Amino acid sequence: MQPVHLCVNGLETDVEVHPLETLLHTLRDRIGLNGTKEGCGTGYCGACTVLVDGDAVNACLLLAVDADRKEVVTIEGLAGDAGALHPVQAAFVENGGLQCGFCTPGMILSAASLLAATPDPSDDEIRAGISGNLCRCTGYQSIVASVHDAARRLRESGRSGERPGPRAHIRSRA
Amino acid sequence: MSAGSIGTVRPRSDARAKVTGTAVYTADVIPDDPLAGVVLRSPHAFARILSVDTARAAAMPGVRAVVYSGNVPAKPLDFGIKDQHLFPIDFARYRGEPVAAVAADTETQARAAAKAIDIVYEVMDPVTNIEQALAPGAQLVHPAWKSYEHSGERILRENVCAVNRIRRGDVDAALANAAVVVTSRFTFSGGLPGYLEPRAAVAQAGPDGTLTVWCGSQAPYSNRTEMAEFFELAPAKVRFINQFVGGAFGGKILMAPEWFAAALALRCDRPVRMAWSRHEDNLNAAPRHGGTATFTSCADADGTLRAMRASFAFDTGAYIGYGGGSALIATMLASAPYRIPNLDLEATLVYTNKQVAGPVRAPGGPQANFAKELHLDEIARKLGIDPLEFRLKNAWREGDESPSGQRLTSVSVVDVLQKAADAIGWDKPRASGSGRGIGATWWFSSCGLSEARVEVLTDGRVRVISGNPEIGTGSAAQALPIIVADALGIDPLGVEVVLADTGDSAEDGGVHGSTSTFSAGQAAGAAAAEARARLLDRAESLLEARHDDLDVRDGCVYVVGAPDSKATFAQLAAHGDEPVIGRGTAPEMGDPEIDNDLVQAHGFAAWPAASFTATAAEVTVDKETGRVDVLHIATAQDVGFAFNPAGVTGQIEGGAVQGLGWALTEGLVYDGAVLRDPDFKHYLLPTAVDAPRITAMIVECPSVEGPRGMKGVGEPPVTTPAAAIGNAIRDACGAVPHDTPMTPERVWRALQK
Numbered sequence: 001m002q003p004v005h006l007c008v009n010g011l012e013t014d015v016e017v018h019p020l021e022t023l024l025h026t027l028r029d030r031i032g033l034n035g036t037k038e039g040c041g042t043g044y045c046g047a048c049t050v051l052v053d054g055d056a057v058n059a060c061l062l063l064a065v066d067a068d069r070k071e072v073v074t075i076e077g078l079a080g081d082a083g084a085l086h087p088v089q090a091a092f093v094e095n096g097g098l099q100c101g102f103c104t105p106g107m108i109l110s111a112a113s114l115l116a117a118t119p120d121p122s123d124d125e126i127r128a129g130i131s132g133n134l135c136r137c138t139g140y141q142s143i144v145a146s147v148h149d150a151a152r153r154l155r156e157s158g159r160s161g162e163r164p165g166p167r168a169h170i171r172s173r174a
Numbered sequence: 175m176s177a178g179s180i181g182t183v184r185p186r187s188d189a190r191a192k193v194t195g196t197a198v199y200t201a202d203v204i205p206d207d208p209l210a211g212v213v214l215r216s217p218h219a220f221a222r223i224l225s226v227d228t229a230r231a232a233a234m235p236g237v238r239a240v241v242y243s244g245n246v247p248a249k250p251l252d253f254g255i256k257d258q259h260l261f262p263i264d265f266a267r268y269r270g271e272p273v274a275a276v277a278a279d280t281e282t283q284a285r286a287a288a289k290a291i292d293i294v295y296e297v298m299d300p301v302t303n304i305e306q307a308l309a310p311g312a313q314l315v316h317p318a319w320k321s322y323e324h325s326g327e328r329i330l331r332e333n334v335c336a337v338n339r340i341r342r343g344d345v346d347a348a349l350a351n352a353a354v355v356v357t358s359r360f361t362f363s364g365g366l367p368g369y370l371e372p373r374a375a376v377a378q379a380g381p382d383g384t385l386t387v388w389c390g391s392q393a394p395y396s397n398r399t400e401m402a403e404f405f406e407l408a409p410a411k412v413r414f415i416n417q418f419v420g421g422a423f424g425g426k427i428l429m430a431p432e433w434f435a436a437a438l439a440l441r442c443d444r445p446v447r448m449a450w451s452r453h454e455d456n457l458n459a460a461p462r463h464g465g466t467a468t469f470t471s472c473a474d475a476d477g478t479l480r481a482m483r484a485s486f487a488f489d490t491g492a493y494i495g496y497g498g499g500s501a502l503i504a505t506m507l508a509s510a511p512y513r514i515p516n517l518d519l520e521a522t523l524v525y526t527n528k529q530v531a532g533p534v535r536a537p538g539g540p541q542a543n544f545a546k547e548l549h550l551d552e553i554a555r556k557l558g559i560d561p562l563e564f565r566l567k568n569a570w571r572e573g574d575e576s577p578s579g580q581r582l583t584s585v586s587v588v589d590v591l592q593k594a595a596d597a598i599g600w601d602k603p604r605a606s607g608s609g610r611g612i613g614a615t616w617w618f619s620s621c622g623l624s625e626a627r628v629e630v631l632t633d634g635r636v637r638v639i640s641g642n643p644e645i646g647t648g649s650a651a652q653a654l655p656i657i658v659a660d661a662l663g664i665d666p667l668g669v670e671v672v673l674a675d676t677g678d679s680a681e682d683g684g685v686h687g688s689t690s691t692f693s694a695g696q697a698a699g700a701a702a703a704e705a706r707a708r709l710l711d712r713a714e715s716l717l718e719a720r721h722d723d724l725d726v727r728d729g730c731v732y733v734v735g736a737p738d739s740k741a742t743f744a745q746l747a748a749h750g751d752e753p754v755i756g757r758g759t760a761p762e763m764g765d766p767e768i769d770n771d772l773v774q775a776h777g778f779a780a781w782p783a784a785s786f787t788a789t790a791a792e793v794t795v796d797k798e799t800g801r802v803d804v805l806h807i808a809t810a811q812d813v814g815f816a817f818n819p820a821g822v823t824g825q826i827e828g829g830a831v832q833g834l835g836w837a838l839t840e841g842l843v844y845d846g847a848v849l850r851d852p853d854f855k856h857y858l859l860p861t862a863v864d865a866p867r868i869t870a871m872i873v874e875c876p877s878v879e880g881p882r883g884m885k886g887v888g889e890p891p892v893t894t895p896a897a898a899i900g901n902a903i904r905d906a907c908g909a910v911p912h913d914t915p916m917t918p919e920r921v922w923r924a925l926q927k
Contacts, residue, residue, distance in 0.1 A: 034202040035195020037420070039370040040452040044854035047370055075195035089193040093185050096820050099828065100646025101192030102370040102420030108193060127862040134854075136368045136421050137646045139827035140862040 004068045008033070009077025010166030017064040024048045024059035026067075027074060035075040035105050039134070046133035049106030050074050054163050056113035058132070073165035075105035078112065086164065087153035088112045088146075097146030099137030107133045111147045112164035119160035120151055180660045180882075183820040187671050188418070188644065188651040197418045200374040200390040201449045208376070209238055210281035211438050211448035213431075214274040214288040215457065216266035219300035219847035220315070220527040223266060223273070227292040231276060234290055236283035239441035242274035242291070246437050247404055255324040255335055257316055258493040258530075260404070260433055266295065267315060267492035268529050269848050270457030277438040277446045300527035300847035304466060304487045307333040307524045315492060315525035329775045335494045336523040339774040340505050340577045343516030348481030352472030354556050358549040361913045362541045363841035364464035364489065366456060367534045368832070368859050371420020373458075374449040375431040377439035384411045387436055390419040392427045393684025395641055398676045401429065401436060416674040419645040423535040423832070425460050426645070427686055428496055456852040460532025461842055463488040463500040465524075467545040471514070477559045479568045481516035484508040486542070488531070490523045495530040497523060500538035502778040507542035507893075509577055511587045511616045511786055512550070512568040517577055527847040533686065535829075539615065539893030540836050544914060547613035547897035551904065561901060562595050562612055569614070570786075576616075578779035579769025584883070586875040587614060590788040590810040594898075597808035597869045598790045604905070607797070608805070611901025612790040613894045619692055619783035619877065619886035621763035622683030626697035628658055628705040630754035634729060634744030636662060637670035638701070641682030642694035644673060647825065647888055649690030653818040654698045661702035662709075663727035688886025691817055692783075693760040696881050700758025708754045712746045763879050783877035785885035787811040789830070789894035791866075795906040800922030802903055804834055807895055808869035814877040814885035826870035826891040833895025835860040841915040 001016040008031060015030050024041075027033045027050070039047030041060050048059040051073040078086040085093065088108050098104045107130060114121060114129035121129065126147045127140070135143060154160045191197040228240040243261040250256035261273055274291050278284035301307045301315050315333055316322070324330070329337035349355055376388040385407055391397050394414035402409040419426060435448040450458075465488040473479045486504045490497040501521035508519045521538075554564035569587040576582055591614050598610055627639040638658045644650035655669035662669075674682065682694060710721045713731040717724070717739055725732045731746060733739040747754050765780035773779045792806040807830040816822045839858035843850045851857050876883020896914060903921060904910035911920035 033195075034198070037199070037371070038201070039372070039420075040854050042452065042853050042855070045370060045452075045859075075193075079194055083194075085190070085193065092193050093189040096183075096186070096189075096824060098186070098189060098192050099648065099824055100370070100421040101188065101197050101418060102199065102646075104192045105195045127865070131861040131863045134370060134859050134861065136370055136423070136832065136859060137828045138824060139829070139831035139868055140865040141827045141868050142824065144862065 002065055004064050006067055007071045009074060019065060021064050022060050023062045023064045023067045026064040027059060033074050033076050037102055037105060039102065046110065047103050047106045049109045049133060051109055051113060051165060054116065056110045075109060077165050078108065086112065087157060087159065088115065088150040091150035091153055092146045095142055095146040095149050097143045103133055103135045107135060107143060111150060115151055115154055116161060116163055119155060178660065179656045179666050180817050181819060184652065184656055184666045186648055186652040187655050187667065187669065199371055199420050200376065200388055200417045203376050203388045203417060205376055205378060205445040205447065208445050208447040209277040209279065209442055210284045211275060211277045211435050211446040212281060212284040212288050213272045213434055214291055216269060216271040216273050218266055218295055218297050219269045220298045221266045221295035222298060223262060223264060224294040224296055228274065230292060231287040231290040234283065234287045236279035237276060237287045239277045239438045240274060240287065240291065241437040241441065253494050253496060254498060255322055255328065255494050257322050257335065260437065268527050270529060271492065272434060275434040275438055277442055301333065302844065302847045303526060304489050304524045307526050315527060326777065327775050333525045334522055335490060335525060336498050336501055338501050338505050338521050338776045340517060340519045340772055340776065340779065342577065342772045345481045345483050345516045345518045348516040349470065349472050352480055353475040354553060355470065355472045356549065356553045356556060357470040358552055359912060360467045360545040362465050362544065363914050364531060365462035365534065365836045365840045365842065366459050366857060367423035367425030369421030369423055369425055372450045372452050372455040373426065373431050375435040376445055376447045377435035378445035379439045383407065385436060385440065386413045386415065387432055388415050388417060389432050390417050390426060392422045392643055392645055392686060394643060394674050395676055395681050396684060397429050397432060405440060413677045415677065416643045419643060422645040422685065424533040424537065424686065427533060427684065428460060430458055452854065453852045457849065458529060460495065460530060462534035463490065463497060463531040463541065464842065465489055465541060469545060469549040471549065471553060473553050473557065475557065477557055477564050477567050479512060479514045482509050482514050483518040486521040488521065488523050489526050489528065491526060491528040491530040493530045494523065496533045497531045499533050502776060503538035504542040505776065506577060506779065506781065507539060507615060508546055511570045511614055513570060513574060519577060528844065535832065536889035536893045539889065540833060540896050543613055543615050543893050544896040544900060548900050548910065548912065551901045562591065562600055565591055565612065565614060576781065578773050580766045580780055582784060584875045584877050586786045586812040586873055589875065590614065590786050590812055590873055593810035593871050593873065594788040594790040594808050597871065598792045598806050600790065607906060608792060608794045609902045609906025610790060610792050611898045611905055612788060613897030613901065614788040615890060615893050617688065617785045617787065617886065617890040618781035619785065619880055620687035620689040621760055622689045622693045624682045624693035624697040624760040625680045626694060626701040626758050627680055628698065628701040628756045630705055630709060630743050630747045632744060632747045634742055635670060636664060636668060636743065637672055638698050639672045639678050639680045640694045640698055641674045641680045642690050643685050645685050647690065648818065648821040649685065649694065652821050653691045653695055656818050657695050657699045658702040661699060661706050664729050688888045692880060692884055692886055695817055696760040697758045701756040703756065704758060705754055705756030708756060709743065709746050712749050713741050716741050716746065716749050783814065783879040783885045785812050785814065785890055787890040787894055789898040791895065791898035791902045793899060793902040793906055795903055795921065797907055797925055800918035800925065802838060802916065802921060804866040804899055806867045807834065808871065809891050809894065810871040810873050811891055812873040812875045812885060813887050814880050815874055815882040816872050817884065819872060822872050822887055823870045825888050827868045829891030830868045830895050831860050831865045833892045834899065836914060837896035837899045838915050
């Protein structure tokens with residue numbers, strides 16, 4: 001076992017992990033954050049997408065030891081204090097951007113990452129930005145509409161380009 | 175008075191839980207002190223099992239139970255033909271077939287023990303495809319098939335577990351005198367349901383003979399009953415608690431990890447948790463049937479269709495499972511929705527040594543419609559008639575007869591064809607390299623057993639308890655609140671939905687056959703009406719007014735004309751010795767009459783509240799590479815009446831892209847009998863980049879049988895896109911593969927012919 005220090009959703013977290021354990025299993029099995037889903041375990045479906053230092057990554061493809069001293073945002077860390085939905089989450093609710101919901105946490109984090117870099121994306125940019133996240137239910141049309149609406153909500157609330165996740169706890173890297 | 179929420183677009187009741195990651199799926203259920211359950215799978219596609227010895231495995235560290243054919247009930251499972259056991263006894267019949275299971279303190283220990291189970295196999299040559307299975311003298315997948323019990327008039331023969339037929343008129347005479355005769359042959363790949371959530375189950379046995387299963391099933395009540403019967407437990411002591419389900423598409427009707435987790439838990443004093451990997455899941459995914467079809471049809475020079483002979487063979491894999499539906503439905507779709515007086519339609523279900531095919535969303539639908547609609551375009555082209563005009567000329571009209579002699583009502587074929595065609599600009603000039611295609615279908619509605627309760631609680635909350643699982647469609651999470659809120663004059667978001675739990679005694683037949691909103695919606699509507707009546711009863715006494723003088727809205731009961739005289743739901747719920755509860759049951763729906771002389775060995779030839787759907791597609795084809803880009807899919811679906819339009823649109827859009835995937839990229843590729851890619855590496859589910867613009871059009875031609883004229887929704891939109899895309903490919907480049915998936919290589923090869 002090996003000690004790993006993570007900042008997960010703004011909380012400094014020390015965990016002991018197996019050297020070959022993925023970040024997905026550390027989040028789910030050791031930290032108890034079950035919002036991150038395992039759809040394939042091999043990087044094809046994107047259901048396990050989390051943000052690591054702001055980048056959307058497949059948690060099933062990243063060893064927990066390689067996330068040491070990094071900042072991780074999961075779906076549980078996206079909503080604000082007092083449960084206020086993040087604009088991307090609110091847009092998915094209002095635009096029907098989900099059905100079974102299993103791809104939704106990863107899809108929302110990919111969309112949030114896309115919008116942080118591209119505040120006013122075109123249809124094609126949205127589709128490319130979420131192309132690593134499979135959805136079997138919706139046919140993607142309502143998801144694309146949700147991301148457009150999320151971009152608008154972020155702009156209107158003055159949060160365009162903001163890095164998603166808790167703002168209180170950006171640490172300096174060692 | 176109603177609040178008017180029916181027919182309006184409202185957010186889902188489960189949306190907040192799903193966007194915040196708090197929605198609990200089965201793999202998220204972590205009981206106290208769980209054991210890890212794992213399955214041992216056959217490494218061989220076909221092998222005689224000579225012996226099974228679990229002693230060494232059972233003695234390994236941490237192992238708490240080992241189950242296999244020798245210590246579970248020996249009776250066969252019953253799928254109309256008793257061809258399967260929980261674990262195989264005589265032969266392992268597909269690679270990946272569960273042959274034993276182990277529960278241990280840790281998953282590592284369980285996997286080590288599974289490897290230590292000694293099974294002596296005599297490896298045999300597998301039957302790998304339909305042609306091989308049907309060849310004279312073929313190896314039998316089930317050597318003892320003649321001794322199997324089965325129900326009904328089933329046609330069985332070597333390596334065949336079902337043959338269904340519909341025949342009318344004189345096809346041979348019509349073919350002999352026809353202006354044009356066209357023969358077309360097709361092959362279809364199998365296809366995964368492709369739900370994103372791999373299967374999982376948690377099971378716990380209690381000392382008092384109880385068994386609790388946490389699962390993500392499409393049919394927890396019937397699963398519960400089947401499990402209780404198999405292990406000879408009292409049904410009342412077996413409880414299935416459904417979680418949110420991460421997609422199902424027909425793949426989660428039958429139990430899989432539920433069986434093995436339960437078999438282990440019954441031998442342990444701790445809960446057993448089993449979560450399948452994607453790899454394991456795809457080995458046992460109950461995929462859509464692959465198969466073949468041959469069509470021969472004829473028409474007059476003016477385009478009037480005269481006769482059709484169609485013959486399907488579907489690969490059911492090692493067992494029949496719930497596979498019979500694909501063959502039955504294919505015969506019902508082969509000629510529909512078109513007037514053809516002479517028909518000879520047959521479908522055969524063939525055993526091979528592959529995983530068991532299943533009832534994937536609209537079983538048989540995409541296959542039958544792909545073959546039929548491409549075949550019809552070949553006739554139209556030969557006659558020089560526009561494909562849309564050809565279809566409109568032959569389309570069913572009100573009062574026509576179905577293939578089995580059912581008198582058709584509320585027929586909207588012409589309407590849906592025209593709307594789909596118009597949406598893609600059928601008559602506009604085509605750009606070079608682009609093409610348009612169209613296809614149509616009919617489908618059934620079903621009204622299964624469904625009960626619901628609506629409760630008004632003393633804090634004023636309203637909740638609906640239905641046994642109908644929420645698998646993603648919104649049938650439970652979105653449609654039921656809309657229906658309940660409408661009766662009670664409140665906002666749908668104020669209605670809490672309790673997920674299916676057999677402990678709640680609101681029995682439901684499950685999600686399949688486009689039945690959910692049809693059945694559970696009627697049950698919930700009736701329950702809400704009764705809850706409303708109970709609220710009015712209490713308001714009569716509390717407000718000293720009569721029913722007729724009361725109005726229900728915004729969570730209160732008002733005296734009409736006296737807005738200050740009111741009682742809240744909370745006050746009314748507290749005003750009495752008992753809670754306010756309404757109960758409802760879906761009514762029975764009779765089957766339409768058919769002509770039994772026209773059908774043989776066919777148990778599904780009467781389709782109530784029939785619906786009609788058409789899809790048009792626009793594509794571009796790169797003739798150099800065979801690459802197909804789908805630009806636009808337009809589906810017009812007659813749902814009779816849309817209780818939940820957002821849900822209908824979601825079904826159409828999702829069905830369009832599932833249909834596109836099966837058409838172009840999704841193929842189960844086998845090396846012999848071995849699935850080449852049990853992951854998602856080469857099995858390509860469409861991404862957001864692959865998905866086209868989709869136009870979803872809701873048509874409402876009310877049925878005679880359905881609530882407010884409703885027709886079933888969920889399945890039809892997946893059945894027509896492949897047909898429309900195939901015809902569009904030919905329109906674009908002059909050739910089309912007769913095989914799915916229509917890969918670039920196949921399109922390119924078709925162009926070289």
